[in-house]
Amino acid sequence: MPREHLLKIGVSGVRGVVGEFLTPALALHFAQAFGTYVGRGRVVVGRDTRTSGPMLQHAVHCGLLAAGCDVVDVGILPTPTMQIYVEHIRARGGIGLTASHNPPEYNALKLFNKEGQFFNHYERNELIDLYHQSDFAQATNAEIGQVRPEDGSAKSVHIGRVLAKVDVERIRRRKFRVALDAVNGAGSVMTPGFLVDSLQCRMEAISIDPTKVFPRIAEPRPDTLGDLAELVQKTGSEVGFAQDPDADRLAIVDENGRVLDNDDVLALAVLRALAVVPGDVVVNLTTSSAIDDIALGFGRRVFRTPVGEANVVETMQAVNAAIGGEGSAGGVIFPAVQLCRDSYTAMAFLLDLMAETGKTVSQLVADLPQYVRKSGKVPFEHGRLGGLMQALEEGFPEAEADRTDGLKLMWADRWLHVRSSNTEPLLRLFVEAKSEEAAARLYETAWELLTA
């Protein structure tokens, strides 16, 4: 990977490889800029289980104290739990040290506003300007605040909000047999309690030691969840749950050990959410049309946004959506709990669906609207991107085009979406159609146009 991608300071905050690139000084200055931006008051700081977490957290504390803020140290905690806690204690904001599903050598500063949501586009730009201006608030000795540990309520606040939106008794009565792979991440400190104590599941778990390194590739994908699939089959579990290191994303394994497509995970959550709360649905351009079919069944609309959690969240807020997410990324966002990706909501929704219907996971998936999806990556040369997009559009003159994020071409029964990666000189190509054959045909035609 070329060097410039080892550190990124941009609208999504600061992310990079710890050591030469993501340094403690960078974390300190970013935190001091953040403290200057949100103003004096309490700021929640927590982290996932990466080895670089404590080092960066001390730097963040230093920057926040220097800006005159007080620090509420929540230690290792899932990202959604931190976000909820920021709002719950009416803090000025929060900083989460987590690189989510990235490999262990990465870390990042995730920035939360006082509502416990990711900074929106405008907030992020203002903060970046402040960071570059380096004109930070500088507290004097008399103005310097304190670092206090969290009072122990953060987990129960989050769990309480999730349980309020499902039929807890119905789930508990079933005493589900569940398997868990928490990747030794932040979920390790909360998920076993959530499944066993709150939902009275019978749990078999692997990788729930927050002091150990990630035992698998951090992103929960079909090719990384072999151990969980095996555990499900060996223990006869009804479902397997896999979290990423900061426990905002969830992957699901069915009772046969098959890893569900992320689009299906989202579709099941949408199905449950629309039955519970009123409102429309927001998903990104690459998410399956299954969502449209489900929403139609409830008489709800679907809004599409560019790829990226922040884009989805901004639109969800604007349209007061009931639920949203990104199929490809495995994120379920349910604002009645918190306007952020939350694996706990996704787990509770699935168990609630199973309890209500008496169906297995594979049966629930089989009941979803059926689509076939294909995706791939096409390398491109710098300066040729525009020409490729144009060739593609001209190759399909009859399709409806959406150019808000790359190019999406849509027909009544199929679509394709091409966008450039934010981090590499690659085009990502996604297609979806009603049948295997139609999907393959569309994929091949697009591939030829892009590689001609």
Next chain:
Amino acid sequence: MRGDSGLRISHVGLRGIVGRGLTAGHILDFAAAFGTFLEPGRPVVVGRDPRASGRMAWEGVVSALMACGHTVIDLGVVSTPVVQHALQRLDAAGGIAISASHNAAEWNALRFLGPRGTYLSTAEAGELLDIYHLRKFRFVEWDALGGLRQEDGALDRYLDDLAVVFDLSALRRFRVVVDCCNGTSALILRRMVERYGLDLVLINERVEGVQFAHEPTTSARMVELQLGPLMKPLQAHAGFLFDVDSDRVAMADELGRGVSEEMMLPLLADHQLTRGPGKIVITNLSSSALVEDIAAKHGGRVLRVPVGRQAAMDALAAYRPEQIAVAGEGTGAVMMPQFRFIYDGIASMLAVLTMMQETGRSLAELLAEYPRYSILKGEVRLESPRVPALLVDLLESYPDGRIDRTDGLRVSWPNRWFHVRVSHTEPIIRVICEQRGEAPVELFETLMDKARSYS
């Protein structure tokens, strides 16, 4: 240096007014330079004084050291001498004491310590400064980062060692009043009362981060102001006043009189030269000539070096420890070989009480035995470019004295001397003038007038 924000980056380390000159960024970068400077992979000991800004600085220091692959052994809020002492015991690469010592509450500083607990030599400090200025830090990768562990009991191990050197139970007979100035000495002295039953009356003993009861200056004037009125009513034998990190101390006698800070070194030189085996007293060019009288009495000798901690450290390094009796300044900061040469006000206090116990004399009686010297000190604001001309002028005006030009100009005669030097910390020159017996008023005024004529 006008409109001063107080920031000083020098061989002594990093110091300044927090939020005005000294920022979190400076602290983290300097700690990263130290982490790069030290032998890789070995732990680093960290302690801090109670200033509120200490927590902020501590967070930055810990982060930087971890990032350089050093595990931090945290002693929490402790005196600088306790950090230095712990370093001698623990197998650490070095240490950082976060403390602005005798400065006002709004200041803070990083003090860098070598593996034996002493301050860095000039060569080492120069290398550290170069790394800081280059900002090429040795940050390790994600799987080699340092950890953090708390070390409890550093205070007790320190007291154990003091108890080996001093017969603490023999000192119970003295009632001692101490002004802790809301600093770390309160933690040490309270524990000393618990463990050894010393009769200590502590004032300003609440450890404070923001508001000190008074400026933590260890001067005769301050100790007389704070403790003078208490001595007789409490029937105390001696009074002591510590700065915030208790490396410096001032004292008052049983009559409530503040004792000149210049007296601490001669008094302890007398004590140390009696004990042996060291015969060399190291001090700077500005401290009282009384120390020469005392050295002569014991067949010892005085080595005078430029003002500043750095020169003293370099001089110490040039001798074997057993050759040295004591090292110190006219400020009252004294190092003794029993404690491997760290400035420690608590040790100084115990040495003075031990002298009282061994000789059976009161503090006032002990001090009365020494010949009287009178010292006058002044300062004049002077632009740096004018300094050489003044010094040459003075050199030509006093051709009959013994000349020392290692730090400004010191001229000495059998019964008097003067020293004119440039301050390390302010754009001023300092004039110090001492005479056996009466104060050398005329000489002092002449020197001050000459200095003013160049300003």
